Amino acid sequence: MKNTENRYSGKLARGLISLENGIAGLSIILLALIPFAEIIVRTVFKTGIPAASEYTFHLVIWITFFGGMITSREGRHLSLSFGIDHIKDPWNSRIRAATAFITTMVVWALFLSSLSLVLIGFDPEKRIGIIPIRLAVIPLPLGYAIMAIRSFLIGPKNRKGRIIGALGILAGTFIGYSSLYNSLYALSPSLPSLFDSLIDFWYLFSPKLVWPGSLLILVGALFGVPLFSVLGGLAYFLFIGSFGALEVIPNEAYTMLTGNTIPAIPLFTLAGFILSESKAGERLVRFFKALFGWMPGGLAIMAVLVCTFFTTFTGASGVTILALGGLLSYVLLDNGRYTKKFTNGLLTASGSIGLLFPPSLPIILYGVVARVSILDMFIAGIVPGIFMVLALSAMGLYAALKGKVERIPLNGKEALSAVKESIWEILLPVIIIIFFFAGLTTLVETGAIAVVYALVVEMFIKKDIKGKHLPGVLLKSLPIIGGVLVILAVSRGLSYYIIDAEIPMTLTSWVEAHIHSKYLFLLLLNLALLVTGCFMDIFSAIMVVVPLILPLGNLFGIHPAHLGIIFLANLELGYLTPPVGLNLFLASYRFEEPLGHVYKQVIPFFLLLLVTVLIITYVPWISTMFL
Numbered sequence: 345m346k347n348t349e350n351r352y353s354g355k356l357a358r359g360l361i362s363l364e365n366g367i368a369g370l371s372i373i374l375l376a377l378i379p380f381a382e383i384i385v386r387t388v389f390k391t392g393i394p395a396a397s398e399y400t401f402h403l404v405i406w407i408t409f410f411g412g413m414i415t416s417r418e419g420r421h422l423s424l425s426f427g428i429d430h431i432k433d434p435w436n437s438r439i440r441a442a443t444a445f446i447t448t449m450v451v452w453a454l455f456l457s458s459l460s461l462v463l464i465g466f467d468p469e470k471r472i473g474i475i476p477i478r479l480a481v482i483p484l485p486l487g488y489a490i491m492a493i494r495s496f497l498i499g500p501k502n503r504k505g506r507i508i509g510a511l512g513i514l515a516g517t518f519i520g521y522s523s524l525y526n527s528l529y530a531l532s533p534s535l536p537s538l539f540d541s542l543i544d545f546w547y548l549f550s551p552k553l554v555w556p557g558s559l560l561i562l563v564g565a566l567f568g569v570p571l572f573s574v575l576g577g578l579a580y581f582l583f584i585g586s587f588g589a590l591e592v593i594p595n596e597a598y599t600m601l602t603g604n605t606i607p608a609i610p611l612f613t614l615a616g617f618i619l620s621e622s623k624a625g626e627r628l629v630r631f632f633k634a635l636f637g638w639m640p641g642g643l644a645i646m647a648v649l650v651c652t653f654f655t656t657f658t659g660a661s662g663v664t665i666l667a668l669g670g671l672l673s674y675v676l677l678d679n680g681r682y683t684k685k686f687t688n689g690l691l692t693a694s695g696s697i698g699l700l701f702p703p704s705l706p707i708i709l710y711g712v713v714a715r716v717s718i719l720d721m722f723i724a725g726i727v728p729g730i731f732m733v734l735a736l737s738a739m740g741l742y743a744a745l746k747g748k749v750e751r752i753p754l755n756g757k758e759a760l761s762a763v764k765e766s767i768w769e770i771l772l773p774v775i776i777i778i779f780f781f782a783g784l785t786t787l788v789e790t791g792a793i794a795v796v797y798a799l800v801v802e803m804f805i806k807k808d809i810k811g812k813h814l815p816g817v818l819l820k821s822l823p824i825i826g827g828v829l830v831i832l833a834v835s836r837g838l839s840y841y842i843i844d845a846e847i848p849m850t851l852t853s854w855v856e857a858h859i860h861s862k863y864l865f866l867l868l869l870n871l872a873l874l875v876t877g878c879f880m881d882i883f884s885a886i887m888v889v890v891p892l893i894l895p896l897g898n899l900f901g902i903h904p905a906h907l908g909i910i911f912l913a914n915l916e917l918g919y920l921t922p923p924v925g926l927n928l929f930l931a932s933y934r935f936e937e938p939l940g941h942v943y944k945q946v947i948p949f950f951l952l953l954l955v956t957v958l959i960i961t962y963v964p965w966i967s968t969m970f971l
Contacts, residue, residue, distance in 0.1 A: 361417070368410035369818040372614060372825070375403045375607055379792035383785060395473030400788065401602040402472050402480045407610055408601055408833060409487025411826020412572075416494040420823045421570035422831065422881050422926075433501075439567050441505035446564040447495040448512025450577035453520035454834070455488035457580075458594040460523040463530040465595060484594055487830075492516065495573075519553065519580065521546045523590045547587070554585035572827075575884055576834035582841045593837035600836040601829065604788070605712050609705045609832075610825045611791030616657030617821035618798040619769065622808035625668050627766035628653060629675060634762040637752035644682065644740020647672045648694045648733055655698030656773070657794075665695040665927060669934040681750060685945050686743050692931035692942065693949035694736060696916045699882070700729030703776055703794070706882050706912055708787065709832070713839075713890045716904045718787060719780075724905035724967040728913060728960045735956045739949060768801040828883050835887035843891050852895040862900045866961050869893065870914055877918010878925055885915055906967040913957045920950045 382396045415421050431439065462478055462485055470477040496509025517524060525543045528535055561569070561577040569577075579593050600606065619625070632646035639645065650672065654664045669691055676687040699706050702722040711718035743749070763770075775797060780790040802809045809817060842848065859865050876885050890911065897907040919927040922943045931946070932939045960966055 364410055364413055364417075365815070365819055368407060368414060368822050368826070369815055371403050371406040371410065372610060372818060372822070375400060375407060376611060376614070376792045376795040378403070379607075379786075379789045380796050383789055383793070398472045399475075400607050401604075402475075404601045404607050404610065404829070405481060405598070406483050407822075408826060408829035409483035411822040412487050412830040413490045413494070413826070414819070415823040415827045415830070416491040416498070418823055419498055421572060421827050423565075423568045423570045437501050437505055440500045441508040443564055443568045444496045444499040444505065444509030445512040445515070446560060446569050446577070447499070447573045448492050448509050449515040449519065450512075450561070450573045450580060451488050451492035451495055452513050452516030453523075453580055453590075454576050454594065455485050455492055456517065456520035456523040456527070457590040458485035458488055458597075460526040460530070461485075461591045461594045461598070463527050465591060481598060484598065491830075518546075519550065519557070519584065520590060521550075526591070550584050551587070554581050557581040557584075571881060571884055572830045572834050575831065575838050575888070579834065579837035579841055582838070582845075586841070586845070588841070588844075592840060593834070596836040596840045597833035601833055603712055604786075605708055605718065606832075607788045608703070608708050608791040610829065611788065611795050612657055612703050612705055612708075613825050613828075614818075614821050615772075615791070615794040615798045616654060617824075618795070618802055618809070618817060619657065619772075620654060620664075620668070621817045621820065622802040622806060624766075624769045624802065624806075624808070625650065625654070625671060627762075628769060629671060631762045631766040631770070633675065633752070634755070634759040638754035639741075640751060641737065641741035641744035641749070642751060643676055643749075644690060644744065645737045647676055647690060648697065648736045648740065651691065651694035652698035652701065652729075652733055653773075655696060656701045656704055657698075664698075665691065665930045665934050669931070673935065681747070682743060683747065686747075688931060688935045688937060688942065689945035689947075689949050690736065690740065691935075692927050692946045693920055693953060695927045695930070696919045697732055697736060698729070699912060699916050700725035700732065700909065702726075702773075703780070703787075703790070704912075706886065706915070707908070709883060709886050710890065710908045710912060713886055714894055714904060714908060716908055720905045720971055721908055722781075723970050724909050725912070727966050727969060728909050731960065731966065732913070732916075732953060732956050735952055736949065739952055768805055772797060772801075828881075831881065831884045832887060835884045839887050839891055842888070848892050848895045851892060852899055855896055856899060862902075863962065865896065865900050866902075866910070869896075869910065870958065870961060873911060873914035874918055874921050877915040878921045881926065882912070882915045882919075886911075903964060903968050903971070905971060906964045909967045910961050913960050917950070917953050917957050920946055920953065922947075922950075 378393065378396050378400050382393050386392050412421075462481055466477045466481060468476065468478055472480045492513070496506050496512060500506045500509050522543060525535075525539060525546075528539065558578055558581045561574055561581070564577075565571070565574040576593070580590065583590055583593065628650050629646065632649050633643065636642035636645045636649075650668060651664050654668060672691055673687055676682045676690070677684060682690075698704065702725070704722075704725065707721045707725055708718055710716070711721045744751075772794060776790055776794055779785045779793060780787060785793065799809075799814075803811065803814070855865065859868070873889075876889055880888070893907065893911065894904075897904065902910075919925045922928060928939065928942050928946065931937070932942045935942070937945070
């Protein structure tokens with residue numbers, strides 16, 4: 345934050361930053377309060393709040409793009425960068441300038457298409473409740489414009505690099521010229537003939553850029569171009585090559601973000617952040633330590649369970665490692681006498697272990713994209729999730745017995761005290777299960793209950809979060825929320841192209857002709873998903889890859905929910921797959937270990953989880969026994 349404010353000097357810039365923070369924070373609070381108020385009004389007055397659902401769905405657009413602006417401002421968009429920080433100048437500066445140019449080009453083109461969509465795609469007379477529709481969707485072009493400008497202001501190290509990055513505006517204007525032309529025509533139908541001549545030239549020349557442009561994007565991805573720019577850029581060039589309307593890309597983003605269950609993603613993420621910013625982690629560590637510390641490997645089991653609890657709610661394994669890695673490492677090393685190698689490996693592997701339990705955000709998104717019942721997906725993930733937890737717990741038991749780790753005597757008084765201290769946090773998943781699984785509330789309303797409950801507990805009962813600190817907690821969650829939702833927004837356009845080009849049908853025909861064994865297909869699927877998990881975050885992988893594998897699953901008669909669990913379990917493991925699994929980088933940062941050491945520390949856990957994933961894959965009743 346300090347570096348950003350140094351870059352943006354002056355009262356005006358600081359005022360704009362405060363405005364961004366305020367709008368984003370207010371939007372996410374309203375996102376929780378409106379569904380919560382709807383529950384109360386429906387229960388007490390047997391009615392509802394007019395247009396409550398439409399307000400809720402469109403608030404996601406505001407959270408996405410104002411959160412995306414904040415993510416750009418802080419330079420925290422997810423990207424693949426293979427040790428760029430270790431490359432010395434002048435090549436480091438050159439690479440940063442080039443990635444700034446590519447990112448600016450893509451995001452500025454997305455701005456032009458979004459602006460065109462707002463002007464020609466929405467009836468100015470239409471309203472969302474009392475709000476004009478164009479005002480409700482204005483964050484789409486505004487967010488892309490601000491993110492494009494920040495791409496060349498923040499990334500490069502020097503003035504020359506920023507100038508090179510800024511040239512991306514010109515390149516983006518060219519590749520998005522058809523959208524610019526549509527916007528100008530919507531504002532003034534009598535355009536000078538020059539614009540008509542330019543659009544003719546654009547349609548003639550732009551298809552020649554498809555392969556060079558796509559290659560440029562893919563190379564840029566290896567050197568730190570944010571993933572949302574990579575996905576958006578590929579979609580853009582592919583649409584240019586097929587002469588498709590570029591406005592489809594932002595329109596698909598709008599359709600995605602205003603979906604019925606998408607608001608649950610920022611809501612459950614915020615609930616997880618509220619817990620992680622309080623002392624809930626310490627209370628849960630004490631609770632599980634008191635309950636399991638007397639067992640062989642009890643402290644390791646405690647660490648796995650705490651990580652599972654937090655990852656389930658945040659949906660982001662990196663948050664768990666960064667927020668709790670230090671505390672859990674201290675408990676295992678100093679109290680448990682586990683080795684540093686084992687401790688770092690266990691915590692890195694446990695960082696993504698909760699993604700198969702409700703209310704896991706990847707499960708929600710998979711259900712939306714694959715059109716599988718989210719309730720079925722939640723049920724299907726429980727036993728495989730327990731299986732993976734037991735596998736890591738068994739590793740802890742083995743290490744404890746082998747290393748003769750001292751156990752903590754069972755203390756009934758301490759256990760009761762720990763339960764009393766942490767009971768409010770323990771009740772949160774129980775409340776979610778009761779309200780959602782019993783059909784009392786929708787998934788979005790359940791997410792709102794989780795946020796309000798977490799706020800009441802941590803602010804008024806436990807008093808860990810003061811009122812004046814709440815904006816800081818919201819601001820800390822927004823880069824993750826905005827970064828994930830922006831990826832979802834742009835990847836929907838690429839997914840649309842994949843389906844429209846009938847790529848899944850072509851792939852299905854090829855597989856049907858060449859692969860006749862269900863088990864060979866599942867093995868190839870495992871390998872493909874592990875590679876995918878290395879190079880893509882789980883959210884964009886769901887958007888891009890799921891449309892490809894769904895018809896293949898149908899071809900071999902794989903239960904839709906089982907296919908989803910196979911997909912998510914493999915992507916979980918992808919976080920740990922060397923050389924570029926995301927958790928490996930985060931663990932290297934959190935535990936201050938060279939990346940090569942982290943590889944060695946995590947390999948035994950990776951192999952163990954690989955076996956569990958293969959068992960989950962080839963024994964379908966583990967996922968389907970309760971369906």
